[in-house]
Structure formats: structure tokens, C-alpha cells
Amino acid sequence: MEETIGYTGIALSLLNKADAKPGDRIRITRSDGRVFEGILMPRYAISSKPIIVIKLDNGYNIGVRVDEKTIVEVVKTKEAILREAAAGAPATIPLLEESPPAEERPKVTILGTGGTIASKVEYETGAVKPAFSAKEILEAVPEVGFIADISAKVVMNILSENMRPQYWEKIVDEVAKAIDSGVDGVIVAHGTDTMAYTASALAFAFRGLPVPITFVGAQRSSDRPSSDAAFNLVAAVLVAAKAPFAEVVVVMHGETGDTYALAHRATRVRKMHTSRRDAFQTINGRPLAKIYPFERRITLLESPLRSRGAEELEVANGFEEKVALIKYYPGMEPEIIDFLVDKGYKGIVLEGTGLGHVGEWLTESIKRAVDAGVAVVMTSQTLFGRVNMNVYTTGRKLLQAGVIPADDMLPEVAFVKLSWILSRASDLNEVRRLFKLNLAGEITPRHTIDLYPRWPH
Amino acid sequence: MEETIGYTGIALSLLNKADAKPGDRIRITRSDGRVFEGILMPRYAISSKPIIVIKLDNGYNIGVRVDEKTIVEVVKTKEAILREAAAGAPATIPLLEESPPAEERPKVTILGTGGTIASKVEYETGAVKPAFSAKEILEAVPEVGFIADISAKVVMNILSENMRPQYWEKIVDEVAKAIDSGVDGVIVAHGTDTMAYTASALAFAFRGLPVPITFVGAQRSSDRPSSDAAFNLVAAVLVAAKAPFAEVVVVMHGETGDTYALAHRATRVRKMHTSRRDAFQTINGRPLAKIYPFERRITLLESPLRSRGAEELEVANGFEEKVALIKYYPGMEPEIIDFLVDKGYKGIVLEGTGLGHVGEWLTESIKRAVDAGVAVVMTSQTLFGRVNMNVYTTGRKLLQAGVIPADDMLPEVAFVKLSWILSRASDLNEVRRLFKLNLAGEITPRHTIDLYPRWPH
Structure with a gap:
């Protein structure tokens, strides 16, 4: 049972009895009469609590407490779900509209660079370490396959505190290649610690962008019930596939709930909290757009600097380290x-x-x-x-x-x-x-009084 | 006419005709029928605009545009106002209640260290430079004389970007002396740039504080119609004289209007904006109190760490510069x-x-x-x-x-x-x-979800 790794005790025995593997859609019927249904998630936390983690249809993970009287059933195997996703069928995600056939879906490339959005618990120290490839992320969040035709590539695999200007250059190169291949949008999956720095580096390096470049990350790793990885990724794919603007943006949770994500202009965004899901905020401006992942809806809050278009892409790569x-x-x-x-x-x-x-x-x-x-x-x-x-x-x-x-x-x-x-x-x-010069929206000529946050008093 | 310095053209000739001097209460009757009454302020801006700046009874400065048909009259001279203030009479500030006799008013010492709250325009460069003594501030804001029996001392006169740990030590000494003299509260008038640093230095240096230590500053100099100096000073005097807590706090505007000021705990406050009057905000916490200067009212928002009391004051002065x-x-x-x-x-x-x-x-x-x-x-x-x-x-x-x-x-x-x-x-x-150790409220053990600001989206 290599794939149910992380589960122990009663949770493990229930999963074994049902022959349930991570990625399967399962139904948990508890002795208190409550029924939970969702995708079984691997559990990396070293904990003996009798909890099974599933991803609900609203994209949110929860930990369900189980006991000997709990019944676990497999509703649909991971393989069947992926088969249906590949065929563009609506499958088991009722909140998403029916997907168009693959050839009509926008093309989006996800470039993995590391960070929590692609992380798991490291067994030797108990700490979280990057591990998943971009392809594995895609398997974990099949919804994105309905929105866009996804290709994925691991560019590097580092925690973002280890990012440095020479790596920005590599990311610029890889994004340029993806754009040249004719995709409708590029996603850079990145650790949150220095994501804003890298995003603004790309904002300066590209002129005449034809499509959006969307940075996305997670504040909590995907093995945690409160993970924001899936929600953020769906929002990022929506932006890459469908947003009307062609700018470099950071897409992350907009509030602590699961209502909307925000697309922040790369040159105006800052990580403002160590741990909150809505840590990223626009300073001295307003976010570019609100994204409602479950409704597949994007609402513009500001005028974009650039719209999608076939202008000649100009890449000015290179960052002085001194x-x-x-x-x-x-x-x-x-x-x-x-x-x-x-x-x-x-x-x-x-x-x-x-x-x-x-x-x-x-x-x-x-x-x-x-x-x-x-x-x-x-x-x-x-x-x-x-x-x-x-x-x-x-x-x-x-x-x-x-x-x-x-x-x-x-x-x-x-x-x-x-x-x-x-x-x-x-x-x-x-x-x-x-x-x-105001090269990439980094200067906001006029500040209205309402751009300052409302503080708690 | 040395005292009307700064005024030119038509404004100067109207003031000369009325023999009006800065500090006098004047009435301006314009040809459009509008009447303005308030204290004539000196004007340091090098500008030829036909404007006379007065301080209204609500503590707010405005610039009144004048022309040849405008009538300017002196309602009460500065000398008469100060005489009445010294006698504890309600004088010309209708929004403040009647003042108790001097011997019943709380004793407050204002220590001047420099900064915008005590600044004027430097003629040679046109830039703002510190100039007023604490005593001059007091004369400019007679309201504070009704709230407390004020003594004032200039400890130093520097722009706060030039503050350094060795000056913190001097301020600690002077505050300790003031407390030893038996006052009910101490005010430190300080430039805003590094005010939060100095305030937290004092929070660590004092144990067993019997009275509040209140830092106050101004984001805009007192020659500007939008100056926040008077409003903040009145709020600071209220806190020093009457607040129930005995902590080191920063008292500054709470919003852009003139409704309330906030008392922020010294170890939780940060200057969050280059120029707004509500630049100072509490991070990872809530301000200690709201102060409504015109109603002389203080509302607690958080539990104080210490109440006023006669505990033995312990001063641990000294800051390592390396x-x-x-x-x-x-x-x-x-x-x-x-x-x-x-x-x-x-x-x-x-x-x-x-x-x-x-x-x-x-x-x-x-x-x-x-x-x-x-x-x-x-x-x-x-x-x-x-x-x-x-x-x-x-x-x-x-x-x-x-x-x-x-x-x-x-x-x-x-x-x-x-x-x-x-x-x-x-x-x-x-x-x-x-x-x-949590020595002065610098650690907040638990953060509730509502401590994060509401961002504009």
C-alpha cells in the first residue's frame, strides 16, 4: 500500500479494506450518519490521529475523523477520473461547467520551479520539502484539465528563499520558449517567499507580451487539510487560459475563505503575512482582477496595461547580481x-x-x-x-x-x-x-485615498 | 510686520490694515458673503497665492482665498487669548468644556526632540526644518492648556532620521526625570520617521511605569492648512493627562478626517505610509485606544498591560550601537x-x-x-x-x-x-x-483573524 503512505492505524485499515488509493474518489459514511465524498489525498503528516483527508468538490481539503464503525467505499478510481478528464468529460466535478473538447481548450504551460505548491513532508526531519513535479500537481488537481489543455515542465526545484537573479534568467528563458510555442498562457509555480521578486523580474524582462504570465504558489502544503494549492492553481489556470490581459501577475487567495482569488500586478504585489492564505496583497494600487474559480469567472478591478495580442515579443533578459x-x-x-x-x-x-x-x-x-x-x-x-x-x-x-x-x-x-x-x-x-520610466506598472502616478487598507480599529 | 512673515501681496496688505498678528483670532468676511473665523497662522510657504491661513475652532487649519474686497478684523489678540488660557477660562474654543482651575488640572510635561510637529519652512532652501520650541508649540495650540497644566522642555532638536541609540538614552533620562518630578504623564514630541523605533526603546527601558509616556508627531508641518500637529497634540495631552493605562504609546491620527486619534502600543506600531495623517498603524494587534479630542473622550480597544499606579519605577537605560x-x-x-x-x-x-x-x-x-x-x-x-x-x-x-x-x-x-x-x-x-520573554507587549501570543487589515478589493 505504498500509495496510502502517511496513514496509520484505523484510517489505514479502512483504506486498505476499501482498496482505496490516493486520487480515487471515495465516500466516507460515519457512524454519526454524516457522509463525506471527495478525492482521497495522500497524508504526509506524521500523526497517529484517525483522520482521512479528502478533497471536496469545491476544491477544499478536509480531514474526516474516522473510527471502527466508519465505512469507506471507492466511488471512482483515479484512473477512471483521469480518463474522463483527458476526454474532456465533466466527470465528478459538478461545480465546473462541461469542458469543451481538448482541441478547443486554450493551451497553458505550467513551469514548475519548486516551493510549497509542489511540496511534501520530508520524513527524516518532519519538515516540508519540495517533491512533486508539475505533472504530479496536475494529476492532483484534475479540474484544471477541463479548463485548459495543460502541458507541464519542471524548470528547477528549489525553495524560493534560495531563488537568485541568475535563476530569474533561466525562468525568463523557459517562459519565452513556452510563449514561442504558441500557448495561450504560461503559469510559473513558485515558492511564495520570494515569488513577488521573481514575478517583477519577469515583468521587466518582457516587452510586448502576447499572453499572461501567471505566478502561483501555496501557503500551505497540499497534504494539509487547509491547503490552498488546488484553489490557487485552478484560479491561475483560468487567468492563463482566459484573462483578457497580457501581463505578469501573481494569482493567490483573495481572502481566507474559498470565494475568490486575486490577480496582482507583479510590480505592485508583496507577501504581507507569514502564513495566511491571503498573504499576497497589492500595495499602492488595486489588484488587476478577482477570479472566482468555481464559477470560472474573472472580474477586472483595474485597467490592464496590455491586452492579449500578437505583438512582437521582446525579451530583455539579464540581471546584475551586484x-x-x-x-x-x-x-x-x-x-x-x-x-x-x-x-x-x-x-x-x-x-x-x-x-x-x-x-x-x-x-x-x-x-x-x-x-x-x-x-x-x-x-x-x-x-x-x-x-x-x-x-x-x-x-x-x-x-x-x-x-x-x-x-x-x-x-x-x-x-x-x-x-x-x-x-x-x-x-x-x-x-x-x-x-x-514607468516600465511595467511599477509606478502609480496617482493614489486615491481608498488605496490604503482599512486597519482593524 | 515680522510676525506676518510669509504673507505677500493682497493677503499681507489686508493683514497689515487690520494690524493682525499670528496668534490673533481674526474674522475674514469675503465678498461672496462667506465668513471665516479662527486663529491667524504664520505662513511659511513661499507662494504668492492670495491666501490667509487660519486655525478653526475644530483645530483644523484652512487656507482662505482673499481679494481686495475681503474684510479682515481682529476679534481677539493673541495676548488676550493666552491670558484667558492661563486663567483656565474657556476662552474662544467652544468645543472644549470649561477647564478646571490650574491646581486641579493634571500635570503633563512635553519634551521636544524635533521633527515636523516643531518645524517651519527653511527660507534658504524652501525645505521644512525644525524650529519651534516645545513652548512655542504650546502657544500655538492653547487648547492643551485647558486639559492639563503643561510644562515643556526642549531635549534636543533633530529630524528623526538622525535619531540614534545614544539619543534614545538621553530621552530615557529626561523622561525619567519628568516622572520623578511627579507629573501625571509625559509627552515626547518626535519626528515621525523613526518615532516607532524610539518609542519601543522607551518601552524596553522602563519597568513599573506609573504614568503614560506618549509619543506624538505630525505628518504635515503646522504652516500647512492640512497640518495634523494641533489635533495630534491635543489627543496626546488627553492621553498623558487622563488615560487609564501606564504604557509607552504613539498617539497619531486614526483616519484622514478629524474624528479620532489612536494610541498605539509602542512595540506594535509602525509608520506605514510616507505622507498620510493616518500613517501610523498597529501591526499584528489592535491599537490600545481611540481618542476623540473634541469630546475629550478615550475609548479602550485592548486591555492595557499596566494601569496607572504608584509602583516603583525601574529604569534600565542603555542601548548597544553595534x-x-x-x-x-x-x-x-x-x-x-x-x-x-x-x-x-x-x-x-x-x-x-x-x-x-x-x-x-x-x-x-x-x-x-x-x-x-x-x-x-x-x-x-x-x-x-x-x-x-x-x-x-x-x-x-x-x-x-x-x-x-x-x-x-x-x-x-x-x-x-x-x-x-x-x-x-x-x-x-x-x-x-x-x-x-515578552517584555513590553512586543509578542502577541494569539492572532485573531480580524487583526489583518482589509485591503482594497
């Missing part, structure tokens, strides 16, 4: 700036305070950096709002020293943008000129 | 950690990704730092949520390397806390033990 993001704190010593200059860094993005300030004792080192040809950019650690270095003396002196204000860009996006610019320009005047 | 706050970004090189260790830093607070991660290539340098006796703490750049380094392999390896997880502390607060701890403990086990 760029640092430095957050200012009270008392920060100039020696940190000096060190970066001495080490040959070509760009420094400062995350200053308020409107774009740092302690005045740093001005000299910053001036020295600029004089040495290092591009120094100012953002704000407040995240919301816009730097304005003309209001206070501190700001004006920094401008005189040659600091480039980053307008209302997120610090992380300014970092990615500078890395991208420095791989194609080195003259500081040219770097400054490029940096001030 | 502590760095380092934000992780994709591709960050270990050389930055190595550099800090080589430079003799005693503490490093990492602002990692997600649940508390950094690229695996940093682990070795972090281990080297810990082995060298450097305290390394992990926080999350998501700001919301709690680090949990047991979920993924990356986190577990960092824990094995000796990294101290900061629970749900803000990165900035973890930085201040580590600086405070390292000035009184050097043994890493003792540092770790102290760091994990």
Missing part, C-alpha cells in the same frame, strides 16, 4: 555603504524612512558611492505612499548627492528594476533615465 | 554578514522571507557569526504574522545554526530589543532567554 537592498535603521553606520562600494557593487537600493531619508551621517558615503559610479536609489520602509525628497533638508541633500528617488515603487521592486537596468546600462545618467 | 538590521533579498551574499562579524557587531537582526528564511548559502556565515558570539535574530519582511522556523528545512537548519526566532515581533522592534538586551547581557544563552 546590487544590494539596504534597509536603514537608527544609528546605521556608513561603513556598510563603504563596504558595498569597495566590493564592487554597482547598485544600492536604500529603504529609507518616511519620505525617503537616512541619517545625515550617511550622506558623505552615499556621495562617494555615486561618485564611484554606483547607482543609489531611495525607497521607503513605510511601503505605502511615495518618496518625496524635496520636502525636508535631508532629502534635498541626498538628491544633491545623486540619489535616485524611486517614486512609489516597492523597495523590492526597485531592487529588481535596478538589477535589470544595470545589466544593460552602466552610465549613471542612462541608469537614472531608465529608472524613472 | 547591532544591525539586515533585510534579506534574493541573491544576498554572505560577505555582508561576514563584514559585520569582522567589524565587531554584537547583534544582527535578519529580516528574512516568509516564515523566517534566507538563502541557504548564508547558513555557514550565520553559524560563524553565532560561534563568534554574535546574537542573530530572525524576523520576517512580511511584517504580519509570526516566524515559524520549524515548518521548512531552511528554518530548521537556521535554528540549528543558533538563530533566535523573533516570534511575531516587528523587525524594527526586534532590532531595538536586541540593542537593549545586548547592553546588559553578552552571554548568548542569556541573550536568547531575555529575547524570548
